[in-house]
Structure formats: structure tokens, C-alpha cells
Amino acid sequence: MSASLSPTNVFNPKLQAGSELTDLELVAFVQSGDHEAFAELVRRHQRGLLRLLLRLTRELPLAEDIVQETFIKAFEKMDSFEGRSSFKSWLYQIGLNTAKNRFRSRNPEEVTTDLPGGETSSTTESDLVRVDVARRLREEVDLLPDRQRIAITLRVFEDLSFKEIAQIMDCPYDTAKANYRHALLKLRDRFEEQFQRSELTEWAKLFEINPTQFEMPSQLATRAAFAATPAEVEA
């Protein structure tokens, strides 16, 4: 919490040390009419929410607009928040629904798949190839059915747990997991088409991964070497 003291929190020493408060404690302050506590929630979650919405919308002004609308809706609905999920999951759920509504009411021709600032100024051939492959992968993610796309976005890009994903998508845990699995398998199949055409070392270069990690398991000398692969691939 910043050092700013509003008339609402000046007598509340606990709120003045807002950085030590949990989200749920801040929510309780907001529910009792303290809007400075809400400002702290905004500061905590605006970046994460913007990143998620930017991945889904691909447009900074639109994502920014939805972030704003999401927080306003959250403030308006704050009394109905019962703390059964984390504040973050609840907020992201509102953000996701707001984004869906926006897309529903939007002219499809206006929707762009370009990432803001996604174009590179680099002119080297490998950079151009990398950008091209990354763009095609992003397009593959965009082509997934909505629920699969959201599940893989929340899991792979946002590193959320399946419990959180289920809360945000408002579905059972197993459904969230199944959506993720289907998405990943679909992407693997599409990805393997790329593998047929590309040298493994080329992929390693494209994704800045050590080429030795791209040996096939059957070619690996020891089981220990294979066991180390996922950590290094993900690193």
C-alpha cells in the first residue's frame, strides 16, 4: 500500500500497511466502504490482468479498456464476492467474460491477430524465420476452440493451477484439465508437421534451446540425460 492516506483509511493502521494484507483482507475493507483498499487491489492485479487480456485480444488499447471495465465491474459486484475462490481467480473470470462479450458484439473484420509490437525490426534471416514460426504457432493457438485456447493460455502462459483455471472458466476441475490436454495434443500434432520440415538443430536455434536437448530419447546415452531434458527444455 502506498503511503497516501485518504480520509477513509487515516484511522486504520492496518490498512496503511496494505502490502502486508492479503487480497481477502483488502476485499473486506472495500466491502466496508474503504476505496483506498480497492486502489491497492488494482495496483496488485492490473499487470497480470492486462497480460492475460493482451494474449486474448492482441490489441493493447482494447485490452486496456477491458482491464478498466473489469475492475469497475469487480468494484460494483464486490458485495457479492464471498471468498470461495481467490480474488485473482474471481477478477480474471470477470475479465474473461467481459472480453468474450466484447468479441461477441464486435465486427469480426475489426479483430486482428497481430500482436502489438509483434513485428521485429531485426533483419537477420534467423530472426525472421523465428518470428514467422512464432507467428504461425500463435495462429494455431488462436484457431483452437475458445475453451481450449483459454485453458492453454492460462496454463502455459500464465502458469496458473488447474484449480484456478477451473474457477476462472467456471467449470469442473476435470473439464479444465481436459480442455488443456486437447489443446496441447492438437498443438503437438500441428507442431510435428513443422518438425518434419525442419532440422532439430534449426528448431533449437529458433527457440534458443541448447541443441543437445533435441536428441531423440532413443538416441540418448543414459536415462539420466533424458530425465534432465524437460527441465532444460522448459528453462
Place this chain on the structure above:
Amino acid sequence: MKAFTDSYLIDNSENEFDLAKQGLQPRSQAATDWTVALTEEEKERLWRIRVARAAVKRSDDVPLPESGHFYNALESRIMQRVAMIQEQRVCDRIEKLCETETRVEVAVESRIGRGF
């Protein structure tokens, strides 16, 4: 011998990520624990799943605004709207109180008029 499905491979692979995220177990150690039972063919499928996941993750660099000014401005806009909502709520409450007061006045006057 029972063959492991892709779902099994994905679920266990994801468990590794969760464990590593929580710092409970080194990822490579977690991998050793369950991959020993896999056949070469299953290991190859698992490997492809992991590579696909890593590549997808690396394919999407979202360029978030870095400037603190951007976030301050966003927060400021949100809080301005919040202040307006609060102001509106106060106005609505006052309006309701006024309506109640008016109803009471009308009722009293009506009773006085009837010689109460």
C-alpha cells in the same frame, strides 16, 4: 503391459511443473520417478509433448508496457470511475431518504387533514 495414454503423459508432466513451481522437488528428479516405467515409444511421445509445450510458450512474447506512468494512468482512470460510482451511490441513498421523508410527510399531512 499397460500402455500409457497421452493424457497420462500430459498429467504427469504437468505435475512436474507444479512441483517445480512450488520448489518441492527438482524437475529432473520428479521426471526420473515416473518415466522409468515408460517404453521408448512413450518416452518419445512425452518428449514431443514437452517440446511442443516449450515451443508454444516461447512463441508468445506479449510486449507489456514497461512505463510506470502507463499503470499509474490506468489506476487513476479506474479510481476516478470508482469515485463516480461511490458518489452516485451516495446520491441514490440521499434520494431514497428524501423519498421516504416525503412519503412520511404526505402521510402525516393526510392524517392531520383528516383531523388526526
